Amino acid sequence: MSYIIGIDLGGTNMVAALTYKNETIIAREKTETMADSGFANVVRRLAELVQRLMDGAGVSCRQVEGIGIGVPGYLNMMSGVVHFSPNFTGWTEVPLVDELHKHISLPVYIVNDVNAHALGEYRFGAGRGAEHIAVLALGTGVGGGLILDGRLYAGSTEGGGELGHIVVDPDGPRCECGCYGCLEAFAKAQAIADRTAMKLQQGKRSLIPGMVDGDIRSITPAVVAQAAEAGDQTAIEVWDEVGMYVGIAAAGLIQALSPQVIVIGGGIAGAGRFLMDPIRRTVETRALLVPASTCRLELSPLGDDAGLLGAISLVIEKR
Amino acid sequence: MSYIIGIDLGGTNMVAALTYKNETIIAREKTETMADSGFANVVRRLAELVQRLMDGAGVSCRQVEGIGIGVPGYLNMMSGVVHFSPNFTGWTEVPLVDELHKHISLPVYIVNDVNAHALGEYRFGAGRGAEHIAVLALGTGVGGGLILDGRLYAGSTEGGGELGHIVVDPDGPRCECGCYGCLEAFAKAQAIADRTAMKLQQGKRSLIPGMVDGDIRSITPAVVAQAAEAGDQTAIEVWDEVGMYVGIAAAGLIQALSPQVIVIGGGIAGAGRFLMDPIRRTVETRALLVPASTCRLELSPLGDDAGLLGAISLVIEKR
Numbered sequence: 181m182s183y184i185i186g187i188d189l190g191g192t193n194m195v196a197a198l199t200y201k202n203e204t205i206i207a208r209e210k211t212e213t214m215a216d217s218g219f220a221n222v223v224r225r226l227a228e229l230v231q232r233l234m235d236g237a238g239v240s241c242r243q244v245e246g247i248g249i250g251v252p253g254y255l256n257m258m259s260g261v262v263h264f265s266p267n268f269t270g271w272t273e274v275p276l277v278d279e280l281h282k283h284i285s286l287p288v289y290i291v292n293d294v295n296a297h298a299l300g301e302y303r304f305g306a307g308r309g310a311e312h313i314a315v316l317a318l319g320t321g322v323g324g325g326l327i328l329d330g331r332l333y334a335g336s337t338e339g340g341g342e343l344g345h346i347v348v349d350p351d352g353p354r355c356e357c358g359c360y361g362c363l364e365a366f367a368k369a370q371a372i373a374d375r376t377a378m379k380l381q382q383g384k385r386s387l388i389p390g391m392v393d394g395d396i397r398s399i400t401p402a403v404v405a406q407a408a409e410a411g412d413q414t415a416i417e418v419w420d421e422v423g424m425y426v427g428i429a430a431a432g433l434i435q436a437l438s439p440q441v442i443v444i445g446g447g448i449a450g451a452g453r454f455l456m457d458p459i460r461r462t463v464e465t466r467a468l469l470v471p472a473s474t475c476r477l478e479l480s481p482l483g484d485d486a487g488l489l490g491a492i493s494l495v496i497e498k499r
Numbered sequence: 500m501s502y503i504i505g506i507d508l509g510g511t512n513m514v515a516a517l518t519y520k521n522e523t524i525i526a527r528e529k530t531e532t533m534a535d536s537g538f539a540n541v542v543r544r545l546a547e548l549v550q551r552l553m554d555g556a557g558v559s560c561r562q563v564e565g566i567g568i569g570v571p572g573y574l575n576m577m578s579g580v581v582h583f584s585p586n587f588t589g590w591t592e593v594p595l596v597d598e599l600h601k602h603i604s605l606p607v608y609i610v611n612d613v614n615a616h617a618l619g620e621y622r623f624g625a626g627r628g629a630e631h632i633a634v635l636a637l638g639t640g641v642g643g644g645l646i647l648d649g650r651l652y653a654g655s656t657e658g659g660g661e662l663g664h665i666v667v668d669p670d671g672p673r674c675e676c677g678c679y680g681c682l683e684a685f686a687k688a689q690a691i692a693d694r695t696a697m698k699l700q701q702g703k704r705s706l707i708p709g710m711v712d713g714d715i716r717s718i719t720p721a722v723v724a725q726a727a728e729a730g731d732q733t734a735i736e737v738w739d740e741v742g743m744y745v746g747i748a749a750a751g752l753i754q755a756l757s758p759q760v761i762v763i764g765g766g767i768a769g770a771g772r773f774l775m776d777p778i779r780r781t782v783e784t785r786a787l788l789v790p791a792s793t794c795r796l797e798l799s800p801l802g803d804d805a806g807l808l809g810a811i812s813l814v815i816e817k818r
Binding site: 254310311312324326328329331333334335336337338341342343345346347348349350351357358359360362428431432433435436437438439440465466467468469470471474475 | 573629630631643645647648650652653654655656657660661662664665666667668669670676677678679681747750751752754755756757758759784785786787788789790793794
């Protein structure tokens, strides 16, 4: 029972990893998710992926403690049912754990992917040794996860930790959730691209049009980060503004929850200091001194493995 | 051991209550705090109050399980030290529990007064049966307390739950804490009085000047509530605006923590539906549907006894 399998089930790819003695990933397998191919087919692909992973490593079921799966969407960890996932066609109230058990005789646990990220930070990442952690994952959307008193916090609806929908400006733009001025409306990838495009349309000088062959609709946060790295003032301005909004949300979390660490992750965290510096400046002016002085603000050290390591953590939590 | 003593230690008065079998307050005593008379003197007054309470009820120390005290300020529940209290002259790092033990041979526990309120709601008030509760106490300042997963949440600094300093408008006025646009800057008593006075100075028609003999500096939230009750449109407008800001904070709590109930307490909650209606309207438009639909918004049913009942709850929690 020295092995654990963690799976990061994304809308595009599914990745499975095998760890030995909790920490070291000794093998990994990846395949297309085929999210539109129907629930039963995705489950079959998951089972095949797990089998291939174990076969490749010469590990049998008897040696594996369990499987943890990070799933994008709204789900019930206890029942193993995914209520809804925006990334999978037709996934409404699907019994993911029960269905997987038809293929695999191992304990299977599921968790929201951003909550997995929070568990991963708690056990393997920036939250090691801390008891109170908030994770903001900035990507296509903005997700959040909370570890409070050393446990994943889910709230009354298991939907707790929807930190992307903290209001950071009541007069802000409408968010996809229907509310106004949520963090996500300012800090998701498309919002960053749109903010950049608007500045360019206003005639700001920038390296960015040259970097995207003049097609400003193809701007991504990675491009804006690259431009900032090259000293582009317009790009730096975009990150200053986005960082300020993330900082307002972080300050709110500090006032309300006094965490020891707030971890900034997701693809957009690739902007590094261009994102973190304005977050830190904002927290300095907008959070109470005592809880702010005991709260670290850190980039996720887990990178692309955050979800996998979180899924593995979930199995460890269940001991 | 059927009796518990709860104390609400205010800056003006200290009130002690004796309960029998947890729930029923069978005796209470009250005296002036004399907050400026020095730490040792306040502690002596506390001890005398407790003795008078027990003597009056014919109860001996052996019959009392413990004493819980709600203290305004920033303190350490474990060590029993009050780091700082704005309500007491010279209270910096004072060992309240140790000092009381020189006078009283009973277990003594202390808790921040608003956290006491949260415990009181959890055990005796609007939070009965819930596991996740947020309390917003609106008064001279705006305090907050959180019960998460059935336990008082304190965070890493024991300063968690500073819900009065959640930013509800980043462009808002400066708060006493030094930040901008905190809930407290909109919803504390003086802010409500100032907002009302400003509307009157702008020439809005209102019953209020007549209610305060033309002295608009003497406006209180109670007067504004009374005017609203009488149909005064300016007063109702004030509550609509204040309620909107409280609602933004409540929506943020719902997104982040998905509590089962948010309790609105403190003296300003006396405005009743004039405050609660705009809070509810704001939450309806500003919070995610799933967590909002499972979260009740309630006026505190405990009234002036919230602190006392919270202090009593603290002793029960320690079992």
